[in-house]
Amino acid sequence: MTKKEALYNYIIQTADNNLILGQRLSELCGHGPELEVDIGLTNIALDLIGHARSLYQYAAEIQNLGKDEDQLAFLRARHEYFNVLLVEQPNEDFAYTIARQFFFSVFNYLFYSELQNSNDSQLAAIAEKSLKEVAYHIRYSSEWMIRLGDGTDVSHKKMQVAVDDLWKYTAELYTMSEVDQLMLEEGIGIDLNKIKALYLAKVEEVMEEATLTIPTNGWTQKGGKEGQHTEHLGHILTEMQWMQRTYPNMKW
Amino acid sequence: MDNSNLHNLEEKFQAKIDAEIKIEPKDWMPEKYRKTLIRQISQHAHSEVVGMLPEGNWLTRAPSLNRKLILLAKIQDEGGHGLYLYSAAETLGISRDELVDQLLTGKAKYSSIFNYPSINWADIGAIGWLVDGAAIMNQVMLTRTSYGPYARAMVRICKEESFHQRQGYELLLTMSQGTDEQKEMVQDAFNRWWWPSLMMFGPSDKESTHSAQSMKWKIKRKSNDELRQAFVDATVPQAEFLGLTVPDDQLKWNEERNHYDFGPIDWDEFWSVVKGNGPCNRERLKARQKAHDEGAWVREAATAYAEKRRKRKAEKESTQVA
Ligand SMILES: [Fe+2]
Ligand SMILES: [Fe+2]
Numbered sequence: 001m002t003k004k005e006a007l008y009n010y011i012i013q014t015a016d017n018n019l020i021l022g023q024r025l026s027e028l029c030g031h032g033p034e035l036e037v038d039i040g041l042t043n044i045a046l047d048l049i050g051h052a053r054s055l056y057q058y059a060a061e062i063q064n065l066g067k068d069e070d071q072l073a074f075l076r077a078r079h080e081y082f083n084v085l086l087v088e089q090p091n092e093d094f095a096y097t098i099a100r101q102f103f104f105s106v107f108n109y110l111f112y113s114e115l116q117n118s119n120d121s122q123l124a125a126i127a128e129k130s131l132k133e134v135a136y137h138i139r140y141s142s143e144w145m146i147r148l149g150d151g152t153d154v155s156h157k158k159m160q161v162a163v164d165d166l167w168k169y170t171a172e173l174y175t176m177s178e179v180d181q182l183m184l185e186e187g188i189g190i191d192l193n194k195i196k197a198l199y200l201a202k203v204e205e206v207m208e209e210a211t212l213t214i215p216t217n218g219w220t221q222k223g224g225k226e227g228q229h230t231e232h233l234g235h236i237l238t239e240m241q242w243m244q245r246t247y248p249n250m251k252w
Numbered sequence: 253m254d255n256s257n258l259h260n261l262e263e264k265f266q267a268k269i270d271a272e273i274k275i276e277p278k279d280w281m282p283e284k285y286r287k288t289l290i291r292q293i294s295q296h297a298h299s300e301v302v303g304m305l306p307e308g309n310w311l312t313r314a315p316s317l318n319r320k321l322i323l324l325a326k327i328q329d330e331g332g333h334g335l336y337l338y339s340a341a342e343t344l345g346i347s348r349d350e351l352v353d354q355l356l357t358g359k360a361k362y363s364s365i366f367n368y369p370s371i372n373w374a375d376i377g378a379i380g381w382l383v384d385g386a387a388i389m390n391q392v393m394l395t396r397t398s399y400g401p402y403a404r405a406m407v408r409i410c411k412e413e414s415f416h417q418r419q420g421y422e423l424l425l426t427m428s429q430g431t432d433e434q435k436e437m438v439q440d441a442f443n444r445w446w447w448p449s450l451m452m453f454g455p456s457d458k459e460s461t462h463s464a465q466s467m468k469w470k471i472k473r474k475s476n477d478e479l480r481q482a483f484v485d486a487t488v489p490q491a492e493f494l495g496l497t498v499p500d501d502q503l504k505w506n507e508e509r510n511h512y513d514f515g516p517i518d519w520d521e522f523w524s525v526v527k528g529n530g531p532c533n534r535e536r537l538k539a540r541q542k543a544h545d546e547g548a549w550v551r552e553a554a555t556a557y558a559e560k561r562r563k564r565k566a567e568k569e570s571t572q573v574a
Binding site: 019023026027029030031032033034035036037038039042043045046049050052053056069070073074093094146147148150151152154155158239240242243244247250251252 | 301304305307308311312313314315316317318319320321324325327328331332334335338373423426427429430431433434539542543546547548549550551552553554556557560
């Protein structure tokens with residue numbers, strides 16, 4: 001892999017994380033447990049897709065094949081999406097939505113905090129710009145983790161089920177892929193090993209306050225960063241790509 | 253309170269209205285004024301919330317990142333409008349729980365326009381242009397309504413609605429400059445949303461039961477037919493600019509009246525949708541009911557947690573004092 005290819009993949013991976021999670025949150029718009037939550041989650045979706053958009057624009061520039069942000073976002077094959085498995089997991093119920101958001105937001109915050117120091121000035125700028133919004137995503141999702149974990153017996157149980165189910169996808173967040181390694185060597189990407197301890201510390205802190213326990217079976221699932229996805233991504237793409245695939249080469 | 257006393261209060265109330273002094277939550281007001289406002293404001297709030305559904309239907313399929321972002325932001329705005337309006341209704345002494353209950357049991361209505369389906373992507377543009385457009389006609393008038401909290405909520409909402417309308421129109425303009433397939437989508441959407449948009453202004457003045465009193469109390473300042481005519485006059489040239497054919501063969505500029513004449517509205521369809529027999533009435537209410545039911549454990553947990561926190565804080569404070 002050339003440096004240029006690695007950089008493109010690195011930007012795409014980051015963009016895909018944001019887009020796919022934003023897409024998942026969009027499914028819920030208008031169907032939340034209360035109006036304030038509808039507004040809150042839609043706001044997070046807006047932030048994420050907004051960040052994804054800046055990243056796709058930059059990726060298109062690096063790729064330099066005359067493609068635009070939408071061709072990158074909507075017209076790749078399934079195995080060309082490099083998002084982590086966590087973000088494509090479905091909205092089983094509100095507990096899953098919140099656990100997924102919390103696990104991702106903690107990572108995303110640490111990721112952007114480090115990426116601000118990238119020697120790629122574009123990526124550093126995008127990271128810096130996104131960080132304030134991601135700080136709000138952590139606050140929002142932590143508060144719900146705690147409220148639901150330490151709320152009623154029912155909510156505690158549901159929250160624990162969601163955590164048990166989704167925990168296996170969290171290790172992928174801080175596991176270095178080949179692309180991550182190449183980018184680290186170039187001084188562009190971040191050292192995920194460095195944020196692992198911080199990630200676990202923040203998650204444990206919130207989980208403890210939420211009276212929730214972290215599964216200890218050590219089971220992990222990975223592959224998204226290499227384009228190996230769960231069954232869910234194909235369905236997400238079917239819907240997301242539908243207009244672009246059915247009516248190609250049109251302006252919207 | 254004896255009758256002469258009540259009569260006196262009513263006279264003073266009307267004098268205030270006539271002098272264009274806003275009525276505020278703590279002021280005395282006739283019971284019927286209060287009830288009319290609760291009905292109208294809550295109906296408006298419910299419309300904002302139910303209106304999120306036909307548009308939300310396209311979020312996951314929006315054809316570009318830019319359009320997806322615009323649509324997300326619009327729907328988020330509509331949710332925000334719902335919140336301000338519920339708060340405005342609450343100042344009249346009714347709780348949000350009661351209001352939501354009235355929606356779910358069918359006791360309260362919402363704008364019938366949202367009982368029509370959003371079938372093709374151009375519908376998103378048509379909703380912004382026509383539905384938000386019709387809403388603005390009504391809402392600009394309501395920024396001067398006699399009840400203070402409602403008028404103030406409207407000022408903020410109106411600004412956002414006109415933004416939505418422009419974005420909807422711009423979406424259609426882009427498509428109408430595109431391929432034949434895109435142009436067909438635009439015309440198809442327009443054909444389906446045109447008449448329901450005209451119905452949004454409500455029954456004609458001859459049939460409208462609430463209008464006269466509402467005008468006297470300056471809750472309303474223009475009649476349904478006046479607003480509808482203003483909407484037609486403003487919208488037809490915009491449709492022509494998009495290259496659209498208005499689905500009304502009686503539509504014609506009337507030089508004498510200085511207005512467009514338009515064909516008769518199908519009031520049977522209007523009343524049938526109001527009564528629950530529109531294409532999506534059941535789906536819309538079912539979706540609201542489902543969100544409400546599935547969210548019950550979340551709301552209960554939030555309440556339980558808030559209570560726990562309050563207790564813990566009180567315990568901490570009492571040990572500190574001791
Ligand atoms: Fe609105
Ligand atoms: Fe609007």
